[in-house]
Amino acid sequence: MSIFEKARELAVIQSSAAVIGWDQETYLPPDAVEHRAAQLAWLSSHAHELATSEAWKHELEAAQAANPGDDPKLTANLRELRREFDRATKLPVELVARESTACSLAKHAWAAARIRSDFAAFAPHLETLLGIAREKADLWGYSGEPYDALLEGYERGTSTAAVAELLDTLRPALRETAARAVEKSASRAPSLPPGPYPIAAQQRLNAEIAESIGFDFRAGRIDTTTHPFCTTLGPRDIRMTTRYDESDFTSSLFGVLHEAGHGMYEQGVPGEDFGLPSGTTVSLGIHESQSRLWENHVGRSRALWNRWYPKAREYFPQLAEFPLEKFLAFLWRAEFSPIRVEADEATYDLHIILRFSLERRLLNGSLAVADVPAAWNESFRELFGFTPANDRVGCLQDIHWSMGGLGYFSTYTLGNINAAQLFAAARRDPAIAAAIDAADYAPLLAWLRKSVHAHGATLDPADLLQQATGSRPSTADYLAHLRSRYL
Amino acid sequence: MSIFEKARELAVIQSSAAVIGWDQETYLPPDAVEHRAAQLAWLSSHAHELATSEAWKHELEAAQAANPGDDPKLTANLRELRREFDRATKLPVELVARESTACSLAKHAWAAARIRSDFAAFAPHLETLLGIAREKADLWGYSGEPYDALLEGYERGTSTAAVAELLDTLRPALRETAARAVEKSASRAPSLPPGPYPIAAQQRLNAEIAESIGFDFRAGRIDTTTHPFCTTLGPRDIRMTTRYDESDFTSSLFGVLHEAGHGMYEQGVPGEDFGLPSGTTVSLGIHESQSRLWENHVGRSRALWNRWYPKAREYFPQLAEFPLEKFLAFLWRAEFSPIRVEADEATYDLHIILRFSLERRLLNGSLAVADVPAAWNESFRELFGFTPANDRVGCLQDIHWSMGGLGYFSTYTLGNINAAQLFAAARRDPAIAAAIDAADYAPLLAWLRKSVHAHGATLDPADLLQQATGSRPSTADYLAHLRSRYL
Numbered sequence: 001m002s003i004f005e006k007a008r009e010l011a012v013i014q015s016s017a018a019v020i021g022w023d024q025e026t027y028l029p030p031d032a033v034e035h036r037a038a039q040l041a042w043l044s045s046h047a048h049e050l051a052t053s054e055a056w057k058h059e060l061e062a063a064q065a066a067n068p069g070d071d072p073k074l075t076a077n078l079r080e081l082r083r084e085f086d087r088a089t090k091l092p093v094e095l096v097a098r099e100s101t102a103c104s105l106a107k108h109a110w111a112a113a114r115i116r117s118d119f120a121a122f123a124p125h126l127e128t129l130l131g132i133a134r135e136k137a138d139l140w141g142y143s144g145e146p147y148d149a150l151l152e153g154y155e156r157g158t159s160t161a162a163v164a165e166l167l168d169t170l171r172p173a174l175r176e177t178a179a180r181a182v183e184k185s186a187s188r189a190p191s192l193p194p195g196p197y198p199i200a201a202q203q204r205l206n207a208e209i210a211e212s213i214g215f216d217f218r219a220g221r222i223d224t225t226t227h228p229f230c231t232t233l234g235p236r237d238i239r240m241t242t243r244y245d246e247s248d249f250t251s252s253l254f255g256v257l258h259e260a261g262h263g264m265y266e267q268g269v270p271g272e273d274f275g276l277p278s279g280t281t282v283s284l285g286i287h288e289s290q291s292r293l294w295e296n297h298v299g300r301s302r303a304l305w306n307r308w309y310p311k312a313r314e315y316f317p318q319l320a321e322f323p324l325e326k327f328l329a330f331l332w333r334a335e336f337s338p339i340r341v342e343a344d345e346a347t348y349d350l351h352i353i354l355r356f357s358l359e360r361r362l363l364n365g366s367l368a369v370a371d372v373p374a375a376w377n378e379s380f381r382e383l384f385g386f387t388p389a390n391d392r393v394g395c396l397q398d399i400h401w402s403m404g405g406l407g408y409f410s411t412y413t414l415g416n417i418n419a420a421q422l423f424a425a426a427r428r429d430p431a432i433a434a435a436i437d438a439a440d441y442a443p444l445l446a447w448l449r450k451s452v453h454a455h456g457a458t459l460d461p462a463d464l465l466q467q468a469t470g471s472r473p474s475t476a477d478y479l480a481h482l483r484s485r486y487l
Numbered sequence: 488m489s490i491f492e493k494a495r496e497l498a499v500i501q502s503s504a505a506v507i508g509w510d511q512e513t514y515l516p517p518d519a520v521e522h523r524a525a526q527l528a529w530l531s532s533h534a535h536e537l538a539t540s541e542a543w544k545h546e547l548e549a550a551q552a553a554n555p556g557d558d559p560k561l562t563a564n565l566r567e568l569r570r571e572f573d574r575a576t577k578l579p580v581e582l583v584a585r586e587s588t589a590c591s592l593a594k595h596a597w598a599a600a601r602i603r604s605d606f607a608a609f610a611p612h613l614e615t616l617l618g619i620a621r622e623k624a625d626l627w628g629y630s631g632e633p634y635d636a637l638l639e640g641y642e643r644g645t646s647t648a649a650v651a652e653l654l655d656t657l658r659p660a661l662r663e664t665a666a667r668a669v670e671k672s673a674s675r676a677p678s679l680p681p682g683p684y685p686i687a688a689q690q691r692l693n694a695e696i697a698e699s700i701g702f703d704f705r706a707g708r709i710d711t712t713t714h715p716f717c718t719t720l721g722p723r724d725i726r727m728t729t730r731y732d733e734s735d736f737t738s739s740l741f742g743v744l745h746e747a748g749h750g751m752y753e754q755g756v757p758g759e760d761f762g763l764p765s766g767t768t769v770s771l772g773i774h775e776s777q778s779r780l781w782e783n784h785v786g787r788s789r790a791l792w793n794r795w796y797p798k799a800r801e802y803f804p805q806l807a808e809f810p811l812e813k814f815l816a817f818l819w820r821a822e823f824s825p826i827r828v829e830a831d832e833a834t835y836d837l838h839i840i841l842r843f844s845l846e847r848r849l850l851n852g853s854l855a856v857a858d859v860p861a862a863w864n865e866s867f868r869e870l871f872g873f874t875p876a877n878d879r880v881g882c883l884q885d886i887h888w889s890m891g892g893l894g895y896f897s898t899y900t901l902g903n904i905n906a907a908q909l910f911a912a913a914r915r916d917p918a919i920a921a922a923i924d925a926a927d928y929a930p931l932l933a934w935l936r937k938s939v940h941a942h943g944a945t946l947d948p949a950d951l952l953q954q955a956t957g958s959r960p961s962t963a964d965y966l967a968h969l970r971s972r973y974l
Contacts, residue, residue: 009529012522012525012526012529013529015522015526016503016507016526016529016530019506019507019510019526020503020506020507022510023506023509023510027708027710028724029704029705029706029707029708029723029724030705031703031705031706031723031724032706032720032721032723032724034723035499035502035720035721035722035723035724035761036721036724038499039499039502039503039506039721042496042499042500042503043503046533216518217516218516218517218518219516219518219519220516221514221516223514233519233522234519234522234523234526235522236516236518236519236521236522237515237516237518237519237522237523274522
């Protein structure tokens with residue numbers, strides 16, 4: 001079996017685990033959890049075995065040696081397979097197993113600690129996971145600082161310093177925009193008319209809008225979970241989920257628009273290359289750019305609601321007395337919340353700036369785990385002007401650290417930056433801009449397919465951005481977008 | 488790894504394939520079919536490889552050699568693992584692959600031939616599959632006739648001659664009961680009041696009744712498919728499906744009661760032995776006995792509807808003017824249909840008698856494939872008194888042969904016979920009978936758990952029956968049941 005056949009086999013195994021994982025989140029009966037864990041463990045151990053095997057290495061090296069170098073896709077595929085193989089094999093099996101156990105324990109400890117707002121109960125677990133993250137960083141290697149090695153796994157080809165520079169540029173501008181947006185919103189943002197907004201009607205509206213922006217339901221579906229997500233079960237099998245609030249239909253809808261953005265990216269990478277880098281999405285920062293583009297630039301636009309608000313009023317008669325202008329003001333409301341996942345566009349990245357700085361200091365040793373709550377609260381007050389009421393809504397709010405996900409948060413803001421830059425670039429084509437303004441998104445999607453999706457993971461994210469938009473990641477378009485929407 | 492650890496690993500793989508297969512039937516997006524086939528193929532090839540490996544054989548033989556013989560469960564587990572291993576390894580890989588290809592082709596050909604009622608188009612495929620079935624029978628070996636070797640895979644420890652004897656006993660009695668039931672029904676059976684019977688209300692009623700008879704929804708669920716089925720995704724994860732007809736709520740309900748019978752059996756075998764014979768259901772004839780017991784002996788009983796008809800009337804107000812007696816007459820209606828899957832209790836086994844006889848003759852060479860339509864129609868007229876209008880509703884109606892499922896049909900009637908025998912035996916306990924008559928099924932289920940489910944596959948079906956009811960499979964209780972219900 002060639003390395004490409006092996007890579008496809010690996011994708012078959014991993015996508016089988018994805019089916020089983022999806023079912024676990026959507027339809028699993030309560031008592032089935034234990035056996036489900038055994039099924040997932042079996043598949044992931046087989047996937048890991050295959051991807052780190054001597055046979056894999058042998059075939060990969062044979063293909064590298066035989067590569068004439070005149071086919072950029074082939075060269076990129078071999079280069080990326082090599083990068084993944086090296087990252088996977090640099091970690092000893094013992095470390096991977098130790099991390100998995102530590103994460104299981106940490107997740108339980110975090111959930112309990114959060115309920116009781118008891119950071120001290122979580123601190124030893126964070127200490128352990130931080131130690132493991134540093135070990136991994138050392139094994140993977142880095143030129144600047146440990147955060148670099150972790151970031152590389154989520155956003156290859158970038159550096160902590162580059163991310164820090166972007167966030168440093170954003171910080172003062174964001175603080176100003178956010179403060180003014182929140183002030184304006186406090187005096188003007190209306191409440192949505194009272195529910196119920198029946199779930200069946202929400203589901204119809206969500207599906208119609210998702211289909212109209214280009215999500216292909218022949219190759220995907222929407223189900224219900226507590227936390228919305230999107231997962232890929234095969235090249236033509238993209239499942240997203242959302243949750244329903246009968247008092248606010250926009251909650252499920254914006255969940256769907258966000259996940260549909262992820263889903264359309266997955267549906268847009270070359271399906272015939274499924275399992276190869278050229279048939280895979282490239283990074284979290286690019287993935288998040290697709291979800292945020294459709295959620296915020298399209299989903300919260302006046303153009304979309306010019307077209308869809310009449311339909312929403314058909315499904316939800318209580319909107320009859322709620323003018324479109326008020327609805328838009330509702331969508332564009334801004335407020336300072338202690339909770340990241342509830343944050344609006346105007347304030348979201350302040351949460352990320354805080355986390356990025358803390359993680360970086362934790363990893364380079366300039367912040368001790370015991371000092372996290374104080375550092376969090378101090379930083380929060382600086383950015384938001386108040387202190388969270390307790391650690392539950394402060395430094396214990398996110399699940400990421402308990403899953404070993406250090407180095408991850410910054411990709412959310414990279415996604416926001418990339419989304420704005422891609423959207424602005426697409427709009428420079430007058431035909432695309434005119435279509436967007438008429439709520440016809442086929443030309444925009446075609447542009448994204450060609451400029452982003454078609455490349456799979458053959459280009460580094462920053463090179464992809466450069467090629468698609470003419471410049472490296474930059475905050476200009478994003479700040480312009482926020483100012484135009486909120487000020 | 489011991490043979491028992493290996494057997495559990497095999498069960499993890501096979502149950503993973505079951506998750507993926509269940510999703511394929513319930514929620515798969517249309518374009519995802521191709522990749523799904525690759526996932527299933529990968530898992531089944533790994534399962535097959537493991538279950539036929541030298542390492543498996545070695546561990547099995549080591550365990551057999553080390554067995555002191557003083558633990559009946561251990562001895563039974565080793566014996567049955569050996570039986571399965573021998574059956575699996577007696578077939579060369581080439582034959583298994585050839586059969587798989589032949590079935591794929593035959594299934595497509597059958598579907599097309601059925602639509603056009605064109606037996607000649609299907610005949611060459613049936614010829615091929617019949618040849619393969621004979622090859623398999625020769626490789627497995629048999630003492631009487633080829634049908635024995637196939638039957639052994641579905642109903643171990645029985646023989647074609649024993650089945651033939653049961654069916655020969657049934658045949659005249661069934662013909663008489665069926666004819667009288669149909670005659671009576673023609674003059675008396677009412678129609679259900681017109682729909683719609685809303686699907687949401689059907690779902691609530693079905694779930695309530697299924698739960699009340701003992702299906703455990705912590706370890707299972709109901710979804711929707713065109714053809715109802717029940718599948719096991721883990722020891723505590725039993726999924727059943729049904730289909731909805733808005734003009735007749737009993738269609739989905741009896742689908743659920745039938746599948747719940749299968750499901751309660753799966754929920755009742757010892758979960759801690761999942762993957763071992765002692766934690767597995769034993770045969771199709773015993774499986775079908777559980778589904779038919781709950782569907783027909785319980786589900787179509789006056790006692791159940793004394794309790795549940797008021798609830799059905801709450802959900803479906805149009806039943807207010809439809810007295811319980813009429814509803815029962817509706818449930819007990821009988822008619823001669825050319826189609827097996829539409830047949831009622833009174834006429835069902837006539838369909839099986841016909842198929843059993845034809846299959847047996849096909850396998851022993853006394854019936855040529857080309858003569859199947861004529862033989863079918865002749866036999867059908869003898870049993871039912873009329874000839875099917877065409878082969879579509881005659882010899883082309885069932886999917887089984889196109890899937891290589893020869894030797895399978897007879898287990899449906901074994902199921903009916905076993906169900907009646909078990910139900911009658913349970914009722915000999917006055918406390919159980921009294922509870923059943925009060926629509927309290929906990930004592931009946933407890934008896935089935937103890938008498939049938941708890942044994943897993945450690946006893947041959949006929950021995951299981953003997954132990955549970957005091958006698959070998961016999962038609963007496965079944966005929967008594969049919970006469971009491973229909974005459």
